[in-house]
Amino acid sequence: MLRTQVAIIGAGPAGLLLGQLLHRAGIGTIILEQRSKDYVLARIRAGVLEQGAVGLIEEAGASARMRQEGLVHDGTEIAFGGVRYRIDFQALTGKTVMVYGQTEVTRDLMDAREAVGAPTVYEALDVTIHAADTDRPSVRYRKDGHETDIACDFVAGCDGFHGVSRQTIPEHALRTYERVYPFGWLGILVDKPPLSDELVYVNHERGFALCSMRSATRSRYYLQCGLDEHLDDWPDDKFWEELRRRLDPEAVARLQTGPAIEKSIAPLRSFVAEPMRFGRLFLAGDAAHIVPPTGAKGLNLAASDVAYLSRAFVEWYQRNSMAGLDTYPRRALARVWKAERFSWWMTQILHRFPESSGFDGKLQAAELDYLFGSKAAQTVLAENYVGLPY
Numbered sequence: 001m002l003r004t005q006v007a008i009i010g011a012g013p014a015g016l017l018l019g020q021l022l023h024r025a026g027i028g029t030i031i032l033e034q035r036s037k038d039y040v041l042a043r044i045r046a047g048v049l050e051q052g053a054v055g056l057i058e059e060a061g062a063s064a065r066m067r068q069e070g071l072v073h074d075g076t077e078i079a080f081g082g083v084r085y086r087i088d089f090q091a092l093t094g095k096t097v098m099v100y101g102q103t104e105v106t107r108d109l110m111d112a113r114e115a116v117g118a119p120t121v122y123e124a125l126d127v128t129i130h131a132a133d134t135d136r137p138s139v140r141y142r143k144d145g146h147e148t149d150i151a152c153d154f155v156a157g158c159d160g161f162h163g164v165s166r167q168t169i170p171e172h173a174l175r176t177y178e179r180v181y182p183f184g185w186l187g188i189l190v191d192k193p194p195l196s197d198e199l200v201y202v203n204h205e206r207g208f209a210l211c212s213m214r215s216a217t218r219s220r221y222y223l224q225c226g227l228d229e230h231l232d233d234w235p236d237d238k239f240w241e242e243l244r245r246r247l248d249p250e251a252v253a254r255l256q257t258g259p260a261i262e263k264s265i266a267p268l269r270s271f272v273a274e275p276m277r278f279g280r281l282f283l284a285g286d287a288a289h290i291v292p293p294t295g296a297k298g299l300n301l302a303a304s305d306v307a308y309l310s311r312a313f314v315e316w317y318q319r320n321s322m323a324g325l326d327t328y329p330r331r332a333l334a335r336v337w338k339a340e341r342f343s344w345w346m347t348q349i350l351h352r353f354p355e356s357s358g359f360d361g362k363l364q365a366a367e368l369d370y371l372f373g374s375k376a377a378q379t380v381l382a383e384n385y386v387g388l389p390y
């Protein structure tokens, strides 16, 4: 039997960030991660950080490399009908975003946790949560054939969409909301300079495309693809050929192609589970909500959840007040639903829906035309993209 104050399930960005912020407040945590460290770090995920997330990573003491290697972007471009339109975040909101891979954020948080000697159990299998609806919860896991129990005050479920935490909440105590989109994103990672200094989101009659990056020498490209398509259908050459078809001539001229160092297809889904709490079990990040990647909100929502949750735990341990923990679900969900709306809207205006009618197509074109011609509409996009206040 081990003992800690907050048992955290999952060593993704949500669990690691929470672990660091609580450690800095003198609150004890143990993180249980079912996979190995290398497996977690091998995941390729997005990489656009709101200023709020950047600030939290700083507060967690894991920002040195991000400050050195991260790319600050003042804006982004949207291409439609072969023309690119720039959305100037800086001018419209006074704010910017940071392009820095989620894998790097995860690595920096892992290093920061190791540096302070806070415990993480990797390859912790068959994690189960017990008595979450009492004031003496516990978590059990198996490692190297041994079972261990951890007695704790609280459990933070940061174990992603497929984790055990949300599944522990009885069905009668949980409401879920979901939208599954009729297409996926085929992504490729290549060690070639990006074709533009900023991200380029593309609405094309052949489908959506996105030109992103990880650094000045590593680029990330995405194509909207059918859900029935397989990676075998997409040799590198076919990917580059299809991308060229969806880009404007200037982008094609600047595109540098090469062998994929990673290639994957991801489905698109919007999902929210309410409330993000069951007794002394609190959900954060993908364990409670999923957004389609079009709005670059996945990691940023995990960060805002952790901002609210870490401050609520500090309020409990320093002032013996449950107020923050009791209001956590309402506060976190209010921001989650705004990001869900923005991510759904970005997906609506930038993708081609198989079942859409001519009328839908005209509406989409009018929405984009309005966006490109209206400072007010661009400001709405910009303030959601750079991140709404916590």
Ligand code: APR
Binding pocket: 009, 010, 011, 012, 013, 014, 015, 032, 033, 034, 035, 040, 045, 046, 102, 124, 127, 158, 159, 160, 161, 162, 163, 164, 165, 284, 285, 286, 287, 297, 298, 299, 300, 302
């Ligand atoms: N026991 C222990 N660990 C688990 C379990 C379990 N039963 N199930 C899942 N995990 C671990 C996973 O292996 C993973 O490392 O929990 C971690 C969850 O991490 P993420 O899926 O990265 O979720 P989160 O930390 O909430 O980060 C959200 O990730 O998917 C992106 O777009 C998303 O950017 C967002 C971010």
Ligand code: PHB
Binding pocket: 045, 046, 047, 048, 199, 212, 213, 220, 293, 294, 295, 296
């Ligand atoms: C990425 O860089 O992988 C990325 C960027 C922006 C998005 C989605 C993904 O909206």
